Amino acid sequence: MGLYIHLPWCLHKCGYCDFNSHATTANAFPEEDYVQALITDLVAGKDELQGRSVQSIFIGGGTPSLFSVQAISTILNACQQQLNLSSDCEITLETNPGTFEGEKFADFKLAGVNRLSIGVQSFDPEQLKKLERIHGRDEALHTVRTAQQLGFENINIDLMFALPGQTLEQALDDVAQACALDLPHLSYYQLTIEPNTRFHRFPPAIPSLDQAADIQTAAMAAINDAGYARYEVSAFSRQGAECRHNLNYWQFGDYLGIGAGAHSKLTVGHQIKRFQRVRQPDSYLTAVAQQKHVIQMRLLRSNDLIFEFMLNQLRLRRGFTRVDFEQRTQLCWQDTIASQIDHLLALGHLEQVAGRYFASEHAYRFLDSLLQEFLVETP
Ligand SMILES: C[S@@+](CC[C@H](N)C(=O)[O-])C[C@H]1O[C@@H](n2cnc3c(N)ncnc32)[C@H](O)[C@@H]1O
Numbered sequence: 001m002g003l004y005i006h007l008p009w010c011l012h013k014c015g016y017c018d019f020n021s022h023a024t025t026a027n028a029f030p031e032e033d034y035v036q037a038l039i040t041d042l043v044a045g046k047d048e049l050q051g052r053s054v055q056s057i058f059i060g061g062g063t064p065s066l067f068s069v070q071a072i073s074t075i076l077n078a079c080q081q082q083l084n085l086s087s088d089c090e091i092t093l094e095t096n097p098g099t100f101e102g103e104k105f106a107d108f109k110l111a112g113v114n115r116l117s118i119g120v121q122s123f124d125p126e127q128l129k130k131l132e133r134i135h136g137r138d139e140a141l142h143t144v145r146t147a148q149q150l151g152f153e154n155i156n157i158d159l160m161f162a163l164p165g166q167t168l169e170q171a172l173d174d175v176a177q178a179c180a181l182d183l184p185h186l187s188y189y190q191l192t193i194e195p196n197t198r199f200h201r202f203p204p205a206i207p208s209l210d211q212a213a214d215i216q217t218a219a220m221a222a223i224n225d226a227g228y229a230r231y232e233v234s235a236f237s238r239q240g241a242e243c244r245h246n247l248n249y250w251q252f253g254d255y256l257g258i259g260a261g262a263h264s265k266l267t268v269g270h271q272i273k274r275f276q277r278v279r280q281p282d283s284y285l286t287a288v289a290q291q292k293h294v295i296q297m298r299l300l301r302s303n304d305l306i307f308e309f310m311l312n313q314l315r316l317r318r319g320f321t322r323v324d325f326e327q328r329t330q331l332c333w334q335d336t337i338a339s340q341i342d343h344l345l346a347l348g349h350l351e352q353v354a355g356r357y358f359a360s361e362h363a364y365r366f367l368d369s370l371l372q373e374f375l376v377e378t379p
């Protein structure tokens, strides 16, 4: 089981971002009320976990590093009291370098945070301005170096590519600077122009699809040469440093999500259910007080299950086994996808080695097309 905790505020809403995040100023958001609401949400939602062991907690946002040590510590103490946390539970905090203070992060570590995911995006000062980031290159480097000095061993940085006006050389320069930091984990996302963002309303000139593909090929080769394995579409790690929390999503495992707009996926008996929390932070606070914060409960039917399983598992380079499929979907392999898998193996879109099924190198580049094969209209 994983636990996701959503903290929905940022000091600035970046022009490209469609996350459930809302601009605020320091101390202007209702920190205390929100923390209390999260705890009420956790206490009410924990029955769904049936005492199962929680292997990872991911505090995401938004900008969780905006919250005080007191707030993060109260949340983690409640998790400790209410849940069955594994002794080596991975506890990640998402961090924006524009909110980094060394002393505060030393205390986050004491509060139990043992992994940082730092939103760097680029090391190019001009690019950071275009992306409307609230930090420059130096703050990003300072954040990473101080976190290392504080003894955080498990650190990820997020980088994006195909940025406005970005050349291949600039992208490779970002990658070289990231690899030089010698961190255990790196996430490398292609910038997407999402509806309902300022970048969508006022589109910047971004590299063409072909240029983006060239950047991706060259950058991923450089990341690979620096000793990282691409274990998921956008995730690279040193041996043993994969993100346990995200691996659970990609393996179609169960998770509880608390906080504004958070999603959950839970197996109850032989049924797999999805839930969502009220999205707007203010409405979420009111809804929690009335115990009406869970707004959606959807039972996944077999077609949804097959598609969602593939959507997640095929992102993993190592793919899945037949046992994974049957355990995670509660469906019978032979009665559902066996013939489709054989067909895709025959076409060379899937490969099978030692019982693991995974996308062929070519199909992995066009994963969306491969996934279409599993999309069946539910009547
Ligand atoms: C919730 S944010 C990370 C933490 C923090 N809010 C920050 O930005 O520093 C998650 C990550 O998603 C990525 N991301 C956000 N919007 C994106 C977009 N439109 N296209 C590609 N990646 C995006 C960024 O790399 C970002 O760091």
Ligand code: SF4
Residues within 6 Å of the ligand: 009, 010, 012, 013, 014, 017, 018, 019, 021, 061, 062, 063, 096, 119
């Ligand atoms: S800081 Fe992160 S979550 Fe907030 S708007 Fe920017 S990318 Fe989105």
